[in-house]
Amino acid sequence: MPELQHAVDDVAAPELAADSVDMLDGAVDGQADFALETDLQVQDAVAALQQVDGIAPERWQSLDSGGRLEVLQNVEEQMAAIQGRPSVEVTPSELGAGTYGAFDGQRIMVNAADLNGDQPVGEFVDTIVHEGRHAYQNYAVDHPGFVTDAAVVGAWADNMAPGNYLSAEQYGQELYASQPVEADAWNYASRVIDGLGLPR
Ligand SMILES: [Zn+2]
Numbered sequence: 501m502p503e504l505q506h507a508v509d510d511v512a513a514p515e516l517a518a519d520s521v522d523m524l525d526g527a528v529d530g531q532a533d534f535a536l537e538t539d540l541q542v543q544d545a546v547a548a549l550q551q552v553d554g555i556a557p558e559r560w561q562s563l564d565s566g567g568r569l570e571v572l573q574n575v576e577e578q579m580a581a582i583q584g585r586p587s588v589e590v591t592p593s594e595l596g597a598g599t600y601g602a603f604d605g606q607r608i609m610v611n612a613a614d615l616n617g618d619q620p621v622g623e624f625v626d627t628i629v630h631e632g633r634h635a636y637q638n639y640a641v642d643h644p645g646f647v648t649d650a651a652v653v654g655a656w657a658d659n660m661a662p663g664n665y666l667s668a669e670q671y672g673q674e675l676y677a678s679q680p681v682e683a684d685a686w687n688y689a690s691r692v693i694d695g696l697g698l699p700r
Contacts, residue, residue: 530648530649530650530651530652531649531651533648533649534647534648534649534652537648538688541582541583541688542688542691542692542695543695544582545578545579545582545629545692545695546692546695546696548578548581548582549575549578549625549692549696550696552571552574552578554567554568554570554571554574555571555575555621555625555696555698556621557620557621557698557699560621560624561618564616565592565612565615565616568615568624569590569592569610569615572590572610572624572625572628573589573590575625575628575629575632576588576590576608576628576632579628579629579632580632580635583632583636583639584646585635585636585639585646586639588603588606588607588608588632588635589606589607589608590607590608590609590610590628591607591608591609591610592609592610592611592612592615593609593610593611593612594612594613595609595610595611595612595613597613599611600614600623600624600626600627601627601628601630601631602631603631603632603634603635603638605638608628608631608632608635609631610624610627610628620698620699620700621698621699622693622696622698622699622700623700625692625693625696625698626689626690626692626693626698626700627689629688629689629692629693630685630686630688630689631685633684633685633688633689634681634685637656637681637684637685638660640653640656641653641656641657641660655680656680656681656684658680659679659680659681660681665679665681666679
């Protein structure tokens with residue numbers, strides 16, 4: 501962000517004022533609004549999840565599956581609060597090997613077999629943040645105006661409409677990962693996990 505850097509470095513009042521006006525103009529635009537809102541959510545998520553004791557790798561290692569489930573529920577509570585939506589239940593489920601989690605419209609499911617395993621904690625937190633982002637997308641589609649960028653919500657709604665969602669099994673990893681709801685969830689969760697510096 502060279503303009504922002506310039507505004508911070510340069511104390512000359514007229515230039516500072518001009519840059520500030522540019523930034524305000526950008527924020528009025530729906531697209532910039534959504535990007536800014538997402539940036540702030542990611543920042544808040546990193547700050548909040550850093551305080552969750554159980555996601556420190558050595559702490560996670562020492563927890564049984566019940567303790568781990570509590571930690572993951574706590575992660576979901578924090579993310580829901582940051583996103584301004586109701587939280588959902590995190591529940592263990594018999595998912596196929598290689599499937600970390602899913603969102604069924606009401607609950608976040610985590611792979612029950614994995615919960616006892618020694619996958620890195622970042623993988624689990626990534627799953628909760630990713631699936632929770634689907635809960636956010638769902639909430640946005642059900643509550644017009646909740647996310648102000650109508651184009652973004654429209655793309656999510658269209659992607660979620662019956663017959664439009666592309667499963668990885670049927671369509672392959674590339675088409676699956678690049679559809680609107682998955683691209684958004686992958687990108688969002690990656691930014692949070694990278695911000696936390698957790699190994700995956
Ligand atoms: Zn997904």
